[in-house]
Amino acid sequence: MRVTTVIIGAGHAGLAMSQCLRTRSIDHVILERGEVAHSWKHERWESLRLLTPNWLSRLPGYRYEGDDPDGYMTMPETIGFIERYAAHISAPVRSRTEVTSVRAKSDGYRVTTPAGEWECRTVVLATGACNKAHVPPVAAALPPGIDSVTSQDYRNPAQIQPGGVLVVGASASGTQIAEELQHSGHPVTIAVGEHIRAPRIYRGRDIKWWMDAAGVLDDAYDEIDDLNRARHVPSLQLAGSTERRTVDLNHLDDLGVRIVGRLVGVADSKAQFSGSLRNQCELSDLKMNRLLDRIDEWAEAQGLNGSIDPPHRFESTRCVNDPPLTLDLRKGEVRTVIWATGYRPDYSWLDVPVLDRKGRIRHDGGVAEAPGMYVIGLPFLRRRKSSLIDGAGPDAQDLTEHLVKSLDGRPVATS
Amino acid sequence: MSTTKRPVDNGVNVEHLLAARQALTETPAGAQFKWRAKCEWVRGTHSRSTVEDFFGLGEEQKHKRTFTFEADHPEVFASEDHGATPVEIVLAALTSCLTGGIAAVAQNRGIQLHSVSATIEGNMDLQGILGIDSEVRNGFDGIKVVYDIKADATAEEIKALVAQSQKRSAVYDVITNPTNVTVEVRKV
Ligand SMILES: Cc1cc2nc3c(=O)[nH]c(=O)nc-3n(C[C@H](O)[C@H](O)[C@H](O)COP(=O)(O)OP(=O)(O)OC[C@H]3O[C@@H](n4cnc5c(N)ncnc54)[C@H](O)[C@@H]3O)c2cc1C
Numbered sequence: 001m002r003v004t005t006v007i008i009g010a011g012h013a014g015l016a017m018s019q020c021l022r023t024r025s026i027d028h029v030i031l032e033r034g035e036v037a038h039s040w041k042h043e044r045w046e047s048l049r050l051l052t053p054n055w056l057s058r059l060p061g062y063r064y065e066g067d068d069p070d071g072y073m074t075m076p077e078t079i080g081f082i083e084r085y086a087a088h089i090s091a092p093v094r095s096r097t098e099v100t101s102v103r104a105k106s107d108g109y110r111v112t113t114p115a116g117e118w119e120c121r122t123v124v125l126a127t128g129a130c131n132k133a134h135v136p137p138v139a140a141a142l143p144p145g146i147d148s149v150t151s152q153d154y155r156n157p158a159q160i161q162p163g164g165v166l167v168v169g170a171s172a173s174g175t176q177i178a179e180e181l182q183h184s185g186h187p188v189t190i191a192v193g194e195h196i197r198a199p200r201i202y203r204g205r206d207i208k209w210w211m212d213a214a215g216v217l218d219d220a221y222d223e224i225d226d227l228n229r230a231r232h233v234p235s236l237q238l239a240g241s242t243e244r245r246t247v248d249l250n251h252l253d254d255l256g257v258r259i260v261g262r263l264v265g266v267a268d269s270k271a272q273f274s275g276s277l278r279n280q281c282e283l284s285d286l287k288m289n290r291l292l293d294r295i296d297e298w299a300e301a302q303g304l305n306g307s308i309d310p311p312h313r314f315e316s317t318r319c320v321n322d323p324p325l326t327l328d329l330r331k332g333e334v335r336t337v338i339w340a341t342g343y344r345p346d347y348s349w350l351d352v353p354v355l356d357r358k359g360r361i362r363h364d365g366g367v368a369e370a371p372g373m374y375v376i377g378l379p380f381l382r383r384r385k386s387s388l389i390d391g392a393g394p395d396a397q398d399l400t401e402h403l404v405k406s407l408d409g410r411p412v413a414t415s
Numbered sequence: 416m417s418t419t420k421r422p423v424d425n426g427v428n429v430e431h432l433l434a435a436r437q438a439l440t441e442t443p444a445g446a447q448f449k450w451r452a453k454c455e456w457v458r459g460t461h462s463r464s465t466v467e468d469f470f471g472l473g474e475e476q477k478h479k480r481t482f483t484f485e486a487d488h489p490e491v492f493a494s495e496d497h498g499a500t501p502v503e504i505v506l507a508a509l510t511s512c513l514t515g516g517i518a519a520v521a522q523n524r525g526i527q528l529h530s531v532s533a534t535i536e537g538n539m540d541l542q543g544i545l546g547i548d549s550e551v552r553n554g555f556d557g558i559k560v561v562y563d564i565k566a567d568a569t570a571e572e573i574k575a576l577v578a579q580s581q582k583r584s585a586v587y588d589v590i591t592n593p594t595n596v597t598v599e600v601r602k603v
Contacts, residue, residue, distance in 0.1 A: 261591075262592075264592045264593055265592075265593045267593065272592075272593045274591045274592050275590070275591035275592075276581070276587070276591045276592075279578055279581045279582065282574070282578050283575075283578045283579075283582065286571065286574060286575050286578060289571065322557070357443075
């Protein structure tokens with residue numbers, strides 16, 4: 001089969017790209033291994049709500065129009081939202097068509113699936129940034145009898161055997177899972193490395209409202225100081241909830257969660273935690289305050305002062321006094337370890353040499369090093385918000401412009 | 416939101432460090448270093464360590480001269496006090512590593528330093544090393560460093576400087592994280 005562009009993946013990013021290609025009359029197909037919104041259906045825990053408010057769910061030609069703009073979508077609502085988008089734009093999705101290989105040919109690519117091959121001039125990788133839970137090598141040293149679960153396999157507290165849980169990682173996934181398990185009666189310890197603290201509400205408004213309005217989410221990839229670093233910062237410590245609560249380390253401490261440093265090793269069946277917790281918390285508080293400073297400066301410049309709550313700062317992260325440095329994993333205190341240590345994309349099906357030695361795709365703002373190949377949906381691809389639902393639209397727009405130019409007046413390859 | 420950098424001089428050649436970072440990103444093999452020291456027992460608890468050569472950037476390297484460190488124990492341990500105790504050397508290593516880092520980070524962030532001084536204190540319960548109580552660890556049960564810094568920067572910026580220096584410090588990492596240590600013996 002011939003088509004000008006193959007989009008791989010029918011998540012919101014692939015769909016946004018499809019909509020932009022349609023408005024430029026580029027014929028294309030979306031190949032999806034499962035169904036539309038597959039990862040939201042199969043790779044998230046049950047109680048998860050988006051941490052972005054509903055009004056921030058904006059896609060090209062579509063947006064949230066319900067009666068709770070400040071709420072946070074549940075998983076079924078998110079799935080429904082993306083499915084309705086696919087229907088709304090009549091996206092040409094081929095479900096249950098897993099791409100098993102992409103190979104370069106003289107004037108484009110050959111894309112192989114069990115349902116046949118596609119030849120295309122350009123290909124868009126929209127397969128997601130979170131295909132595989134990343135588990136650090138120390139996991140291999142856990143003693144027998146301890147269950148090991150990733151944030152991707154985690155569904156609900158009932159799935160976890162009774163007893164203590166060690167959650168490793170304190171970004172958005174780790175803090176939310178720790179909170180849920182502690183509430184359900186599992187005594188939780190959370191191992192904290194680098195993390196970025198953020199209040200849910202600041203000066204009476206959602207932190208994402210501020211980040212959007214003050215332009216933080218729009219910071220551009222070619223204008224920031226250290227792009228490599230920016231692409232690897234962990235997710236903000238945020239959660240979506242009906243009461244719009246802040247889920248930071250102080251909140252977990254209030255709930256009785258035990259807070260320890262980064263898990264750095266397991267020796268003689270003892271987990272070892274870094275003594276750097278205090279510094280990790282300090283760095284995180286400093287980063288949060290820098291964000292709030294930027295917001296305050298912007299609010300001042302906009303003349304908002306006076307009409308909204310005055311600037312204020314939050315109590316420092318307090319739960320850092322003398323945390324234990326070791327934990328005996330044989331004593332029954334911990335029955336399960338949950339790895340909330342981040343996610344990685346999976347490019348095992350990609351037979352084009354565009355990966356660096358760490359398996360990351362080499363690209364300039366989504367334009368991959370291989371001609372005619374594009375990638376979308378990665379962290380800080382073109383903007384700080386690139387991996388958020390709200391970031392897909394402007395990125396898809398930019399990449400479509402590039403793609404159309406690269407076709408150089410020879411767009412349609414139908415037959 | 417990059418601010419234009421003020422010209423500052425803390426005596427750190429940041430351009431050189433950044434160039435090294437760039438070069439080592441492209442050829443990571445060059446970043447594999449081996450640091451070495453040699454140690455000779457002198458008498459009693461007195462020992463002398465020397466540091467002379469190391470391996471890095473793909474080849475053997477030599478310091479401009481041989482550095483010598485005397486280590487001993489104080490008279491309260493019935494020793495002769497020919498040098499600082501090894502744990503004091505560790506404390507000195509930690510503050511000097513952090514202090515060097517503070518200067519480098521300040522230079523990179525365009526912050527002029529005027530003075531940086533630190534006091535460092537490590538608490539230790541000797542019941543561990545004397546074998547009196549096996550529950551007590553041998554090492555420090557806590558280390559506290561206090562920095563006094565005069566610089567053209569806000570209190571927040573100075574805090575951030577010190578935090579970043581901890582994040583990048585090799586000795587801080589060595590002390591806060593477990594490291595596998597192998598000690599072999601050769602009979603001569
Ligand atoms: C726990 C978690 C919470 C998040 N919360 C939010 C939030 O609150 N707000 C927000 O805006 N973002 C959030 N995100 C980030 C982001 O929106 C999601 O990661 C989102 O799923 C990314 O969209 P995507 O279209 O890039 O990828 P995905 O939705 O993952 O879509 C990729 C699609 O590609 C398909 N695919 C993969 N490989 C192949 C193949 N070889 N052949 C064919 N198809 C393939 C997959 O089945 C999938 O359907 C969250 C992410 C995670 C992991």
